[in-house]
Amino acid sequence: MEEGRIHPTAIVETSDLGSNVTIGEFSIVRKGARLGNNVTIHPHVIIEPDVAIGDGTEIFPFTYVGKQPKGAGATSRKLEFAREVRIGRNCCLGPNVVIYRDVHLGDSVLVGDSASIREQSRVGAKTVIGRHVSLSYVSVVGSYTKILDHCTLGGNVTVGDHVFVGTDVHTANDNTFGAEGFKDTMIGPTIEDGAMIGIGALLLPGVVIGKDVVIGSGSLVYKSVKSGMRTMAAGARELPITVVKQE
Numbered sequence: 001m002e003e004g005r006i007h008p009t010a011i012v013e014t015s016d017l018g019s020n021v022t023i024g025e026f027s028i029v030r031k032g033a034r035l036g037n038n039v040t041i042h043p044h045v046i047i048e049p050d051v052a053i054g055d056g057t058e059i060f061p062f063t064y065v066g067k068q069p070k071g072a073g074a075t076s077r078k079l080e081f082a083r084e085v086r087i088g089r090n091c092c093l094g095p096n097v098v099i100y101r102d103v104h105l106g107d108s109v110l111v112g113d114s115a116s117i118r119e120q121s122r123v124g125a126k127t128v129i130g131r132h133v134s135l136s137y138v139s140v141v142g143s144y145t146k147i148l149d150h151c152t153l154g155g156n157v158t159v160g161d162h163v164f165v166g167t168d169v170h171t172a173n174d175n176t177f178g179a180e181g182f183k184d185t186m187i188g189p190t191i192e193d194g195a196m197i198g199i200g201a202l203l204l205p206g207v208v209i210g211k212d213v214v215i216g217s218g219s220l221v222y223k224s225v226k227s228g229m230r231t232m233a234a235g236a237r238e239l240p241i242t243v244v245k246q247e
Contacts (some may be wrong), residue, residue, distance in 0.1 A: 018055065054089035063097040069119050081119035106143060124161065157188035166199040173205045
């Protein structure tokens with residue numbers, strides 16, 4: 001794909017384009033979208049109205065930015081969102097990423113292949129959202145944080161700065177398994193600054209992982225963990241947690 005060129009098969013309805021913008025084959029950029037300088041849009045990308053993309057950002061094929069949430073009558077949660085999407089400078093969105101409306105990404109954010117970020121979510125600068133990560137609605141992720149591949153962070157999750165979340169970590173936000181419908185009390189975990197979550201850990205609704213806490217791989221975290229502590233799975237066949245002081 002030739003740099004600084006709009007391919008003739010692309011549909012570009014906006015005139016708000018910076019300098020040296022590249023838009024590849026069969027991509028669609030709707031009216032009202034804004035692309036900064038040196039932005040690269042690879043083939044088959046869709047960018048909806050009211051999406052602002054910062055200078056130097058690159059978006060790979062088959063990514064959809066600005067998807068409107070649709071409940072289709074199957075969800076009890078009222079869908080609330082603004083139309084806007086803000087993608088910072090020097091970000092990279094891999095192939096098949098879906099960014100919903102009302103999402104803000106800071107500068108230099110990497111979003112891996114096939115990740116999904118739902119409405120009303122915010123991601124800070126220089127953070128990594130790994131491949132196939134699902135970041136659900138009204139979730140906040142800080143700066144300099146890494147959420148590795150195949151993680152699922154349910155709605156109303158808060159993750160601080162300089163946090164490490166290992167592969168296949170999953171969170172929940174409802175102890176009733178949806179039996180009582182959507183409630184304002186459906187809150188996911190809070191992971192405070194500097195915490196490290198090991199591979200395959202499970203975090204149950206409302207728990208608070210304190211600052212600089214280490215959660216061992218395979219742990220089931222069913223109650224809050226104070227700052228400066230470690231939790232480890234008791235054994236390969238046992239899920240209860242043993243908490244010991246950090247050395």
